[in-house]
Amino acid sequence: MHTGDARIRPRSDTTLYVYLGAVQPILESWATTRKRLREITRKDVHAAVEALRGRRLSNTVTALKSLFRFATKRRRIFTNPTTQLHPGAHPYPERLPLDEVTLKTTASAAVTPVLRLIVALAAIHAARPQAIRQLTLDDIDLPNRRIILDGLARPLDELTHDALRDYLTERRQRWPHTANPHVLLSRLTAGGVEPVSTYYLKQHLLVRHYVRLDDLRADRVLEEALSRGPDPLHLVL
Structure with a gap:
């Protein structure tokens, strides 16, 4: 098979x-x-x-x-x-908050720069997998601590800022001559201009650690809804 x-x-x-x-x-x-x-x-x-x-x-x-x-x-x-x-x-x-075991699994899964970045974008910024894949270097402003996700600019928190900095350092060392504008690269995309595949994200989290990005994003959205109320406009932003 x-x-x-x-x-x-x-x-x-x-x-x-x-x-x-x-x-x-x-x-x-x-x-x-x-x-x-x-x-x-x-x-x-x-x-x-x-x-x-x-x-x-x-x-x-x-x-x-x-x-x-x-x-x-x-x-x-x-x-x-x-x-x-x-x-x-x-x-x-039915969407429920993630349990403690899943949260610990997620934390233990984030052991490399790319994993820490993926988890930070999903768990802190509620970024969809497609938004993570499509994120480009032009969407990131580290000095001013800003990031654009799904076309919306937002402040860059300390954890995501550090995760981006560490990953970009590794990215430059591994693919110093790549012309690909996307933040996330793989050995298959470093020589072109396409984003990484959906499977790339699943391979790093679902297959190896059984962590689902959709669950991380849903947990973040649910946390916002419980703390600030179910305001559709706020949840979208």
């Missing part, structure tokens, strides 16, 4: 990580009473997912269907027990 072939497109590391996390408990449970995937029935599959709800249900069903579809194409099984299984639509999850 990771490398793909002529009949199956390769899956990204992020997709495989999510799929494995969804199906591993189910596979371990089946392994106590079954020896092969071909022994799994449609009834077993429905029993494994019947208690799940929302996004967890959707992710698990998608992962199971992908697994059994792959096994069918490789002739490891003869009947696909997930053919009538559908993930269905799920509502947007």
